[in-house]
Amino acid sequence: MEGAILQTIQLTKSFDGMQPVLKEISFSINKGEVVVIVGPSGCGKSTFLRCLNRLEEIDAGEILLDGENISEAGKNIYEYREKVGMVFQSYELFPHKTVLENVTLAPVLVQKRNKRQAREEAEKLLKRIGLLEKKDMYPRQLSGGQKQRVAIVRALIMNPEILLLDEITAALDPEMVREVLQVVSELAREGMTMIIVTHEMDFAKAVADRVIFLDKGEIVEEGEPKEFFSYPKTERAKKFLNTFHYEALEI
Amino acid sequence: MQDSGIQVLFQGINFVRLLEGLWVSLKLALVSMAFSMVLGFLMGILMAGRNRIVGFVCRVYLEIVRIMPQLVLLFLVYFGAAKHLGIDISGELAAVIVFSFWGTAEMGDLVRSALISIPKHQYESGYSLGLSRMQLYRHIILPQTFRRLLPSAVNLLTRMIKTTSLAVLIGVVEVVKVGKQIIDASRYENPKAALWIYGTIFILYFAVCFPISKLSTVLEKKLQV
Secondary structure (H helix, E strand, O other): OOOEEEEEEEEEOOOOOOOOOOOEEEEEEOOOOOEEOOOOOOOOOOHHHHHHHOOOOOOOOEEEEEEEEOOOOOHHHHHHHHEEEEOOOOOOOOOOHHHHHHHHHHHOOOOOHHHHHHHHHHHHHHHHHHOHHOOOOOOOHHHHHHHHHEEEEEEOOOOOOOOEEEEEOOOOOHHHHHHHHHHHHHHOOOOOOOEEEEEOOHHHHHHHOOEEEOOEEEEEEEEOHHHHHHHHOOOOHHHHOOOOHHHOOOO | OOOHHHHHHOOOOOOHHHHHHHHHHHHHHHHHHHHHHHEHHHHHHHHHHOHHHHHHHHHEEEEEHHHHHHHHHHHHHHHHHHHHOEEEEEEHHHHHHHHHHHHHHHHHHHHHHHHHHHOOOHHHHHHHHOOOOHHHHHEEEEEHHHHHHHHHHHHHHHHHHHHHHHHHHHHOOOHHHHHHEEEEEEEOOOHHHHHHHHHHHHHHHHHHHHHHHHHHHEEEEEEOO
């Protein structure tokens, strides 16, 4: 596809010879596009992101970044990961390093960037998310929402071509969800290419250019957020979306 | 003034001899600890690894060390080596061998548990930033392992220092042995020496171990992550 930045062709993944978790997923995302993946838990959405970052080996299929097949054996996996940023659910900052050290570690080590310059950029990014004054604190001194925002900055400073966000608000207290999603929305507005796995349906509706509904390891439905959330075409998607409507509860 | 027996500490060079004995005890403990740290680290890494056979062997070794009293091990190495292998090793060497054998097992288990207590996500977020395996261990995993390890390693050191007193039973002249010699030498002119000598030894052990375990508590607080 023209303009596709990241693409998978019939990506298949299973664990220990069990039923495949992902069945021949063919997917692509264009530069600047925000794709939100939704689906019931266990549908394979997290595994899909982890495969995209090659934290999981895939069984079959291809992953292409800028048209280059990076799932081949012998490809430099580290160089690839540099270009694909990832933020996890449990905001794993490095607990023995300060906020600033967390952010500057990879640019200095991996990209061999000048320490001072990395520091300056880190400060600039921290300032943007309103956490500059916390730069010398340790992660344990931050709230969950603050940690997650730092984790986003830590991925951003590598200037990734694409950002993968894996349920980044699932472990947060409700009042902190907003501050994190705010940062993500701003990134989306600035044209950052992102694949987002989330359970926040309202957020998905607001930020997504395209929604993908994944169930039992397959892409069941795919479309514009407005259409998908208001008029889902498939039974499975309808059923899934219904679980978010509490008025449907039988009390 | 009634004769309390305290003068035994100040007769001749008795007190200096006690300190020398203490130094022998500390040397045994420090040398054994050094071996235990290096070997224990390797063992811990092996135990935390995925190889089942290696893990099983390490496990058996650890259990043997834990159920065997160190005294039995000391006798086994010191007398056993002489009788059955015809090797005449000094008491000090036998003690270092046994205490290192014991310390390595304990240290190995501490390293293992420190390593596996690092969450999987620490590895993953390191990798996802593009860090290589070496960089990941050097900057992320090992520093955290050290921090988690420090308090329990210091604790092991104080146990090691106290346990060296067993070496007296294979003829090593360390602080307890020196004390016994002084008591024996002055048994007739000063029958109350034992209280003062053993009391002093108690204080000496305390003076060494207390600061170390205090340091461990401070480090624990300071380095908690």
